[in-house]
Amino acid sequence: MNRRLFLQGAAAASGAGLLLNGTQASGNFLNANDRVRIAVCGLNGRGSAHISGWMGQENVEIAYLVDPDRNVLERRLKEVTAKANGRYVPKGVADIREALEDKNVDAVSVATPNHWHSLITIWAAQAGKHVYVEKPMSHDVAEGRVAVEAQKKYGVVIQHGTQSRSSASIAGLHEAIQAGKFGRLKVSYGYCCKPRGGIGFKPVSAPPGNLDWNLWRGPAEVDAYNGNLVHYNWHWFWQTGNGDLNNQGTHQLDIARWALDTDQTHPVRAMAIGGRFQWDDQGETPNTMFGMAEYPNGQFVFFNVRNVNYKGYEKQVENEYYFEDGGRIVRNMYYAKGSDKGEKVSVPAGDVTPGGNWGAFISAVRAGDPNMANGNADEAHNACVLGHLMNNSYRLGEEVPFNAKAGQFGDNKLASEHFLRLHEVMHKGVGIPENGANYTVGPVLTFDPKSEKHIGDHAEEANALLQDPNRKGFEVPEASKV
Structure with missing residues (x-):
């Protein structure tokens, strides 16, 4: 029903x-x-x-x-x-x-x-x-x-x-994609590119008298108060937030994963490359990132975070779809392989409450x-895991010089193409000189969708990031004891 x-x-x-x-x-x-x-x-x-x-x-x-x-x-x-x-x-x-x-x-x-x-x-x-x-x-x-x-x-x-x-139009588009109307989907791509600024530095201090600091921290192991945590900039610290990838980006991540074949839950591989450029502030999460994840059926999700503002900045909070035959859907226009002339996508409304x-x-x-x-809870979990795995790759990354060769994607030409687009924006738009800064390049993490654990290279350090330690009195119970 x-x-x-x-x-x-x-x-x-x-x-x-x-x-x-x-x-x-x-x-x-x-x-x-x-x-x-x-x-x-x-x-x-x-x-x-x-x-x-x-x-x-x-x-x-x-x-x-x-x-x-x-x-x-x-x-x-x-x-x-x-x-x-x-x-x-x-x-x-x-x-x-x-x-x-x-x-x-x-x-x-x-x-x-x-x-x-x-x-x-x-x-x-x-x-x-x-x-x-x-x-x-x-x-x-x-x-x-x-x-x-x-x-x-x-x-x-x-x-x-x-x-x-709750969008019947997005639901309808995804139902059409999954039915093969545009050919087989290869890459579902999300963007969280909205201008932000640095947060500066605020010293450790006593929390204000109006704030119950114990309750605000709750399960998070945050030792000391600083004014950048309350009320918004907690987003940019790993103990309390998840960066823009799993902030605003959660919407576009969820849309991207929603378009995949309906039997797909979690990716089997994920990686990310990026950095926190130009701001020189107290924040920890990246303001620039290209992430990618591969699912068991060979479909991919790509994601682009680009928050550093500059003259001519193009805000992009949207999704794109790339098909195996070379066709693509960009801003609700379908482009056949090799064509620059698009036609407006028209599909029936999808099934939502x-x-x-x-x-x-x-x-x-x-x-x-x-x-x-x-x-629902299952769909929410699957979307969030996708972002967590990309973030965790970034957190385990190593610094390499800022240049076009920093992203190594093997024979995935589409991934290389989209990383180079991001690099070009950061280099020519933001003005970061070649080799004048560093990218953080995360390892490719292998993930078992059934056990929800990492396997293979980097598994030990990656599995350590799957669960945060909790403060006493605010412990998340084990799944078997909930």
């Missing part, structure tokens, strides 16, 4: 009886017209979008606002209370565990820093709460697997914050059906 038929059936049944909420842990039941009560955790940045999204849904109540920064929490409480206009008054708490103890809470919306995403998802599932979790669902490979197992065990809805999964990302989640919660989520 596809999602459209299920929704029609659920709507027809709404007057006849109750629908199972799907939470094996709580045993709650929801009528299709019942109010959904949500706890929003993480109120800065994306948290404001979550608040607006839920307040735009019919009969949805923001029951809790959760944030370890007292100033942010108090500001959002005033805003939401005013906008609710007497319909409800949310409760403000610093610790998500307080909201999870409330049996009347149906779902948790996670917009915290990355290092908290999986643990809150797991805790929420164990408490019988549905979860809408920002991208990336996981900060490392191992905790993502635990989140998947928690969803399976407790039967809750988990939807990933990759809004493109309607209502956009917010509405689809609420529909899935009311129906108690995890399969209705646009971007």
Whole structure:
């Protein structure tokens, strides 16, 4: 039964009886017209979008606002209370565990820093709460697997914050690609090229009095506070973020993987080359990267991160598709092999749960059906692992002189071509002189999709990056003990 038929059936049944909420842990039941009560955790940045999204849904109540920064929490409480206009008054708490103890809470919306995403998802599932979790669902490979197992065990809805999964046009394009309309797909390519700047240096200091530093750190082993961590630049430190590859790039990574043959889960090989050029700052993650991953069926995902700004910078947050016969789809135009004249791609709409990302989640919660989520836990995990493996290759890389010969891709001519395009931008656009800086060239990591472990060369050091150490009191449980 596809999602459209299920929704029609659920709507027809709404007057006849109750629908199972799907939470094996709580045993709650929801009528299709019942109010959904949500706890929003993480109120800065994306948290404001979550608040607006839920307040735009019919009969949805923001029951809790959760944030370890007292100033942010108090500001959002005033805003939401005013906008609710007497319909409800949310409760403000610093610790998500307080909201999870409330049996009347149906779902948790996670917009915290990355290092908290999986643990809150797991805790929420164990408490019988549905979860809408920002991208990336996981900060490392191992905790993502635990989140998947928690969803399976407790039967809750988990939807990933990759809004493109709610696009019927993208779904339709991928269905057409997988059906062979354009020939066999060889390379699915994503770009996260948006201008950013350096973050400078901020010294170690005592955390501000309004911040519960223990709760902000949670599972991340961060010893000392510095002002670059709170509230946004944590993205550029490995202990708390995943760089732009698994920040904004998670959207385009997920789209790229979504287009592959439907039986593909994880790549068998991955590597990356890049660097943190020009900024000379405190950040650790690359601002420039070309990554590639090969899947068991021979299909590839390429990815391009390019954040360094310069005159004439071309922003690219998009996806391209390259086919075995030489055809390609670029900016919704199909180009046959050898042709510079494209034709607009026109395909039927694909199968998604309607209502956009917010509405689809609420529909899935009311129906108690995890399969209705646009971007469920399995899909989220597979997309995140792809980015984690590219990042881990980079983290294990060695420095080589900045020049066109730095990227070695064997007989993969398309990979060489796209790396050289990136190199040309950095050399001529940004102005990095040949041999005047260094690339970090990561090793080719071999990965076993079934065991989710590395094998072969570099396996020991690569496997050490699959799971972050956790602080006491905030441990991610083992998958078998979730």
